[in-house]
Amino acid sequence: MLRTTLIALTLAASATAASAVDIRVTIESLAPAGGAVLTPVWVGFHDGSFDSYDGGLSAQPGLERLAEDGNTGPISADFLAGRTYVDGGVSGTFDNAQPAGQRVDGTIVSAGPGPLLPGQTTSQVFSIASDGANRYFSYASMVLPSNDYFVANGSPTAHDLMDLLDGSGSLSFVIGAPGTVNDAGTEEEDFDFAAPDLGGLNGLFPGAGFGGIAGQTGPDQGPADATTVVANVAGDPYANFLNNDGFDLTGLNFNELPVGIARVTLTAVPEPATVALAALTLAGVVGWRRR
Template identity: 40%
Template sequence: MKPYPLAKAVLAACISLSACAAQAADVTFTFTNTGPAGGVGVAPLWLGLHDGGFDSFNVGAAASVAIERAAEDGNANVLTSNFASQVAGGLQTRLPNGPRFPGDSSSFTLHNVDLSGANRYLSYAAMVVLSNDFFIGNDDAKAIDLSSLAGGGKLSLALGGAGHVYDAGTEQNNFAYSLANGAYGIGGGQSGPNQGIDEHGVVHVVTGNPYADFVDGGNYVPANFDWTALNFNSQQSFGRLDISVTAVPEPETYAMLFAGLGLLGVVARRRKNVDA
């Protein structure tokens, strides 16, 4: 007993729709500070999804005001505003809660994400604390391509660590004005936004022991202070970003699928009546 040609066509269409018509997606980002106890913290991570046209910074060039504020104060408001005005169809968020210290994590889910088009590429940025203007981010707008996850899946990215932390070049590295000193038993420190001594430098990769050359160390750092956990240049990474994607068929796809299934039911009933 062969199925009607119409039934075969409807069945094939339903299978096709359910298998490949999921353009939108729910994307959950979870950042975890994987550094050792006593290691650096990371300010609330800013994340932007775009079509490849948003470049937040370039190594060897002066930092934008957006990166300056993010790197010096952990304040991503200017970065958020720039992204919103420059990126058509882009999506962005800052992960909730304050700085994430070793062992801490935070998550957020973005909905209706188009990973095959307008939201294909991921950019991120966040201040590293303890510091004056250290930050993590990606200087290549197209370095992180999430299009392979458009149909669902998971990806983990290692953040920070040797060769992947930047100095914005905007403020002198000086314990008198660095952020989060108190969390490490160090004196001095920033007491308000946009403090510190202007450096007028360029964005560059942090090398060597990042705190060895800070100004005024002798005035604020206790004798025999152990820098081991804070020397992120000896670590492969100190953060992990887990990305989990669930494909969500669009409403019209559901409507077409249900209509097709309903038509299959009608065809089946007619066939039963004919065979009776």
């Protein structure tokens, strides 16, 4: 009888563990002191259907708000509604690519208020489905200082979590490596409108600190960019910024930072209750065999 009960409990625990798995997402800044900064990072888990951008096409409104203001609300709303931003290479589509309610997302903030500064590490745990509905991982964050620079995975299936869905293992990669930062093409590069004001004057991200520029206090306040499409930032990323006389840009050239701006690590976290129950079951089986 005891053996039957223990086996039933083990099977129940296994079934629970099989339906969902906890994934810890850790973001570690690799930038040098005074270097590039990331706004709170939006992350999402999906079935491979969410495409955040394609180079050469216009940024969608949700991505624009993130790239200009560090605001993750609009992209999160679209993501959770099951939409994709770029479908079949056609800009402006918002087709439902995955049923609403199947995706999981969140915004990972720094250890303190404001952006993820050089030297900081932050993490958050997400509970995702183990049946493939949340198999792929996406991220997006604004790069500071800028009007509309951002990092995100261009391929929806770039980061496959299949090996983590059994509740074990980890996956690690770098974001913001040379050649991977993008210009959303929604605002002209002008430090007078770089959001947030990195001197902390406008209150969007207090304490980021850069030159005491007034910056933006809301969306769509900078001059329009003539290019209007998403493009990779090549060469000196701040060569085209206006009104930057007198600012020390030392350390800000992420295109000369071979290690990238930050490292992302996803680690499967065993469910505490399941681990404890497994240990209890094992102890019970050992006791039963002794008797």
